[in-house]
Amino acid sequence: MIRTILAAVFIFGGLLLFAVEIYGVNRFNFVMNRMHAAAIGDTLAMMLCMAGLIIYSGFNFTSLKLLLVVVFLFFSSPVSSHLIMNLEVETNEKAHTHYETDAIIDEDDLLEEEKNKTEG
Amino acid sequence: MSKLRPSHKDKRAISFQEWMDGSVDPYLGNLEMKPQELKQETREQFEERMQDYARMNAQLYDTEKNTGVKLFRVVFQITSVIWVLLLIGILLLTVSHLPPNGNPDNPANNEVSQRYIERGLQETGAVNIVTGMILDYRAFDTFGESNVLFVATITVLILLRKNKKMHNELDMKEDPDEEKYEPESDNILKTVAKVLVPVIFVFGLYVILNGHLGPGGGFSGGAIMGAGLILYSITFGFEKTERFFTEKTYKWLSFIALTVYCVSKAYSFYTGANGLHSIIPLGTPGAILSSGLIFVLNICVGMVVTCTMYAFYAMFRKGEF
Structure with missing residues (x-):
């Protein structure tokens, strides 16, 4: 009984955080803010849900698999965030208007753009 | 006595292949093969071609003179409407013959699933x-x-x-920016x-x-x-x-x-x-x-x-x- 209640508390906490994540992803306008919101779901909300399920199922082989899911996402989710961020910084042409970047601005590209503007 | 063949090029099949490819002509000798050049056209040529195309279409589908096209169009439209109505009718008829949802006598609730569970x-x-x-x-x-x-x-x-x-011939140079996003x-x-x-x-x-x-x-x-x-x-x-x-x-x-x-x-x-x-x-x-x-x-x-x-x-x- 206590175990069920504890598991329910964990799972509902996770679901609440998922709701916060979805609200944040739809509320913010810029990529970085959105990713900040999405990271909540990737880490804490997912972990809470899995912890709740592990407590609910007891400590057996199934809960070991659930633990492996947590470990896997703990490795892979930051990497995917990092790659998306990299791509955003390198491809967004208006990046410097939103945030400071270390990305090297290609001068040839800028010159070409100006040329296109004057020609067109 | 058989004829000596110093190289593989003398084989009949290969010379036939060469003749088929057009690289060797029996009268002109070896021909230099060039890859076909891409067709370049200016804007005027393009517009002219489009005008020709439109004129050709107008003549081809001139319904006043060409009564066959007119007839075909009418038949096509009527037939398509009939087909769609027929399909809708068949599907609606099938739906109306389906058993009511949740009925225990439905054919889906038969002994098959029972057998899967019991003797699987x-x-x-x-x-x-x-x-x-x-x-x-x-x-x-x-x-x-x-x-x-x-x-x-x-x-x-x-x-x-x-x-x-x-x-290999055309796209050897790749976009240098491509690697940046990889x-x-x-x-x-x-x-x-x-x-x-x-x-x-x-x-x-x-x-x-x-x-x-x-x-x-x-x-x-x-x-x-x-x-x-x-x-x-x-x-x-x-x-x-x-x-x-x-x-x-x-x-x-x-x-x-x-x-x-x-x-x-x-x-x-x-x-x-x-x-x-x-x-x-x-x-x-x-x-x-x-x-x-x-x-x-x-x-x-x-x-x-x-x-x-x-x-x-x-x-x-x-x-x-």
């Missing part, structure tokens, strides 16, 4: 009833699904494959992938081999292994992947998997339909080597799904394996 373990030897169903009772259906995956890959191959000759040079990704890819492969193998004992099976395990392959090729590039997975590997793996599935299941169907004794033992339920053919068929399906996933990725990414 005894007849198939698989602890997981779902696997017992899809790979034993309904193995023919699963065979069709595997073939659909294979045919889909072949279709994509036909549509997207690069013409290597054309590619995540291949990323150290974080490389380090993590080194740890994760083996784990993914082992987990995929576990899911495939454990299909008859727990949740899983060929389709899900194959998807996991395909994802692992894709992650590997994203991280380390296609050169490293091609050391163990090329077009040849794909061809043979798919061929072997589908053939083994077909032959083994054909034997099983033959013995089952004729009431013969099958030599395939069912084993003790719960052991890893049990449930007869399901174990083998799971591996076959897993191989086909893995190959299909990776083939789709490779094809869309670079147009070949």
Whole structure:
């Protein structure tokens, strides 16, 4: 009984955080803010849900698999965030208007753009 | 006395081939072959061509003079309307004949599912009833699904494959910016992938081999292994992947998997339909080597799904394996 209640508390906490994540992803306008919101779901909300399920199922082989899911996402989710961020910084042409970047601005590209503007 | 042939060029077949290709002419000698130049046209030429095209269309579909076209159009429209109405009618009629929802006498609630649940373990030897169903009772259906995956890959191959000759001549210079967006040079990704890819492969193998004992099976395990392959090729590039997975590997793996599935299941169907004794033992339920053919068929399906996933990725990414 206590175990069920504890598991329910964990799972509902996770679901609440998922709701916060979805609200944040739809509320913010810029990529970085959105990713900040999405990271909540990737880490804490997912972990809470899995912890709740592990407590609910007891400590057996199934809960070991659930633990492996947590470990896997703990490795892979930051990497995917990092790659998306990299791509955003390198491809967004208006990046410097939103945030400071270390990305090297290609001068040839800028010159070409100006040329296109004057020609067109 | 036979004629001496100093080089292979004197063979008749080769000279015929050359004549067919147009590189050798019997009167003019060797001809220099040039690749066809791309057609360049100016804006005026393009507009003129478009005007010609419009004029031709106007003459062709001139309904006042050409009564056949007019008749065809009318018939076509009337027929299409009739066809659509007929289809709608047939479908509505079918829906109206369906039994009411939730009725216990519905044909879906028959003895088949009862039998699957009650005697599935005894007849198939698989602890997981779902696997017992899809790979034993309904193995023919699963065979069709595997073939659909294979045919889909072949279709994509036909549509997207690069013409290597054309590619070498025309597109040798690639976009220099292309490398910038590739995540291949990323150290974080490389380090993590080194740890994760083996784990993914082992987990995929576990899911495939454990299909008859727990949740899983060929389709899900194959998807996991395909994802692992894709992650590997994203991280380390296609050169490293091609050391163990090329077009040849794909061809043979798919061929072997589908053939083994077909032959083994054909034997099983033959013995089952004729009431013969099958030599395939069912084993003790719960052991890893049990449930007869399901174990083998799971591996076959897993191989086909893995190959299909990776083939789709490779094809869309670079147009070949």
